[in-house]
Amino acid sequence: MRCEDAAVAVSESIESELPMPKTAARHVDRCLRCQAEQAQYKKVFRGMSSLRSAEIDPGPQMVTEILQYLQSRSSRNPIQSAWDRHRVAYVAAVTATAAAATAAGAIALAARARRPAPA
Numbered sequence: 001m002r003c004e005d006a007a008v009a010v011s012e013s014i015e016s017e018l019p020m021p022k023t024a025a026r027h028v029d030r031c032l033r034c035q036a037e038q039a040q041y042k043k044v045f046r047g048m049s050s051l052r053s054a055e056i057d058p059g060p061q062m063v064t065e066i067l068q069y070l071q072s073r074s075s076r077n078p079i080q081s082a083w084d085r086h087r088v089a090y091v092a093a094v095t096a097t098a099a100a101a102t103a104a105g106a107i108a109l110a111a112r113a114r115r116p117a118p119a
Contacts, residue, residue, distance in 0.1 A: 001027040
């Protein structure tokens with residue numbers, strides 16, 4: 001088995017919490033590079049798992065500050081009028097975008113950690 005194949009098996013077994021296939025487990029037992037990969041992946045996975053339950057309190061003023069900033073950056077025009085009518089939807093979109101960006105960054109870090117080192 002190649003290290004690249006073992007890396008995939010390691011990540012899948014850690015994410016699914018199921019045992020690794022025997023051929024991959026034998027390879028990891030003998031390969032220091034794959035053992036290091038497995039240890040690093042476990043560390044990243046634990047960190048990512050702890051983020052699932054983390055609660056971030058933005059404070060009571062966050063929505064107000066976002067609205068004030070956006071209002072100060074725009075001028076009175078049809079877009080401003082739409083903003084005034086749909087303020088809650090825009091704030092929800094900004095919040096969802098920030099959450100998606102955070103998740104994308106975490107996924108990118110995890111994927112970067114999983115990438116095998118060049119031979």
